[in-house]
Amino acid sequence: MAAGTLVEDDPQAALAHARAARDRASRVAAVREAVGVAAYHAGDYAEAARELRAYRRMSGDRGYRAVLADCERAMGRPDVALRLVAEGLAEKPDAEETAELRIVESGARLDLGEEAAAHLVLEAELGGRPDPAMLQGADPSLLRIASAYADLLQSQGQEDAAAEWLTAIAAADPEDLIGAVDRLGIEFIEVELDLGDVELVDGDDATEVEPAAPERVEELPEDDHGLGLSFDQEVEAEVAELLGERGPAEPGTDAPERDEH
Numbered sequence: 001m002a003a004g005t006l007v008e009d010d011p012q013a014a015l016a017h018a019r020a021a022r023d024r025a026s027r028v029a030a031v032r033e034a035v036g037v038a039a040y041h042a043g044d045y046a047e048a049a050r051e052l053r054a055y056r057r058m059s060g061d062r063g064y065r066a067v068l069a070d071c072e073r074a075m076g077r078p079d080v081a082l083r084l085v086a087e088g089l090a091e092k093p094d095a096e097e098t099a100e101l102r103i104v105e106s107g108a109r110l111d112l113g114e115e116a117a118a119h120l121v122l123e124a125e126l127g128g129r130p131d132p133a134m135l136q137g138a139d140p141s142l143l144r145i146a147s148a149y150a151d152l153l154q155s156q157g158q159e160d161a162a163a164e165w166l167t168a169i170a171a172a173d174p175e176d177l178i179g180a181v182d183r184l185g186i187e188f189i190e191v192e193l194d195l196g197d198v199e200l201v202d203g204d205d206a207t208e209v210e211p212a213a214p215e216r217v218e219e220l221p222e223d224d225h226g227l228g229l230s231f232d233q234e235v236e237a238e239v240a241e242l243l244g245e246r247g248p249a250e251p252g253t254d255a256p257e258r259d260e261h
Helices: 002-006 009-026 029-042 045-059 067-073 076-091 094-113 116-126 140-155 159-172 231-243
Strands: 197-201 205-209
Touching: 002 009, 009 029, 029 067, 045 067, 045 094, 067 076, 067 094, 094 116, 094 140, 094 159, 094 231, 116 140, 140 159
Parallel strands: none
Antiparallel strands: 197 205
16 A cells, blocks of 8 residues: 555655565565556566566456566567567457557667657557647547657657647646646746635636725705705796796795795
8 A cells, every 4th residue: 555655756665665565475466566566667677577477477467568568678678568569459458558558569669760660550549640639539548649659759859749749638638647738848837816806606606796886976066056955945946036036045045935926
């Protein structure tokens, strides 16, 4: 368990834990598997191959074919790697393992100086006419093939083409499981945004609420005479004034009465 927890972040420590377990329980298949996986991540390919073969004999599991082939390639035996790839493909593995076997095959071809063959292996898996646009909605296995194809292009100095493929992979892999974002050198930084007042609805959706406008009090214009009369009083006064019945009302007086005649 300790080896499995550490294998990604600290493979050397994971290998030390796995070896300690092997010293105490070398006949347990899962322990030999743990040593093989940890050794592979730590770059000890000879031990990885030896332990994974022991695990396969003890458990009957036919897995780890691509890993074993890659170990042979890493130890400078690409021809052995190609033989193991052919044997693995003959057993009709699933899409994920097939992709890994093809990636190892392409690398072994490149090790042997067969650059055209290395391209053809991956291009065949990408449909024969590789186009980054095809990756939209692609499954992880195809994205792994595309990533290996970008590596191949980059190793041959085709930086622009490699960047185009990596960009397409990153767009099709929002969680960055393939790691294209890191390889593109994209760095994300935290930015504080002033969103104003925000009201949460049902705990999920956020709706921006505009700050309330200050209350406006409508001011009525003062009457022409500056008397401060009410609206009704002003109307009565204006009517009376127009009729010539009386002058403007004084402040504090009642509104002028209408002349019934």
